[in-house]
């Protein structure tokens with residue numbers, strides 16, 4: 001099944017994808033170049049890299065996992081964009097051992113900051129890979145969404161633990177190493193010389209709604225996608241989103 005035909009996948013990526021597409025369009029207009037140079041740090045199997053390449057841009061994916069890079073290569077080939085996607089084994093902490101400093105019009109850092117040893121250095125490196133006025137797209141796990149999900153599942157003590165834990169974890173069994181508030185993410189990018197353009201809450205409702213409701217009710221998926229899009233930009237919902245997306249521009 002193609003990426004666009006997987007409804008659940010689109011529920012996870014729709015808000016970020018729309019914001020990212022608009023940001024890339026603005027970069028195309030600002031630079032006067034149709035094909036941008038895009039870096040996807042921790043790009044994994046290409047959930048974003050392959051659709052970005054389908055827009056005509058050249059994408060470099062840096063990821064430490066050889067398995068992910070292998071899957072990326074296959075996916076890019078299946079999508080007919082193998083010539084525009086380059087996978088490189090590497091780490092965001094040693095980014096400039098494998099890619100050029102200041103060589104990219106846009107840098108994606110999606111679902112990575114949760115796992116890195118030094119998030120501030122990770123963001124600084126992502127920004128240093130940008131050309132002046134380049135776009136940074138940062139996506140990371142949100143603290144409030146996890147607290148809400150634990151509480152709604154009846155795990156009240158875990159929910160409270162996540163609230164007070166410095167890394168936002170609900171316990172030893174929590175698979176997520178670190179979560180963020182919108183304020184923490186915007187502080188990280190501002191400190192790295194990025195002007196924050198927009199913050200979006202991602203998966204505000206999707207993870208809380210029973211799957212059967214969305215999969216069987218006619219029109220429910222489309223309605224939920226529209227609801228997610230409408231709530232994403234409202235600051236009130238940032239504090240309960242599963243993920244937070246920050247879009248910024250490197251100061252010239």
Ligand SMILES: C[S@@+](CC[C@H](N)C(=O)[O-])C[C@H]1O[C@@H](n2cnc3c(N)ncnc32)[C@H](O)[C@@H]1O
Pocket residue numbers: 041042043044045046047048062063064065068090091092093109110111112115116117
């Ligand atoms: C949750 S996946 C996200 C993949 C992709 N960005 C996406 O949005 O679908 C996290 C990815 O980060 C990569 N990763 C983990 N630690 C990293 C590091 N220190 N530097 C770069 N990538 C890292 C993993 O190999 C994995 O592919």
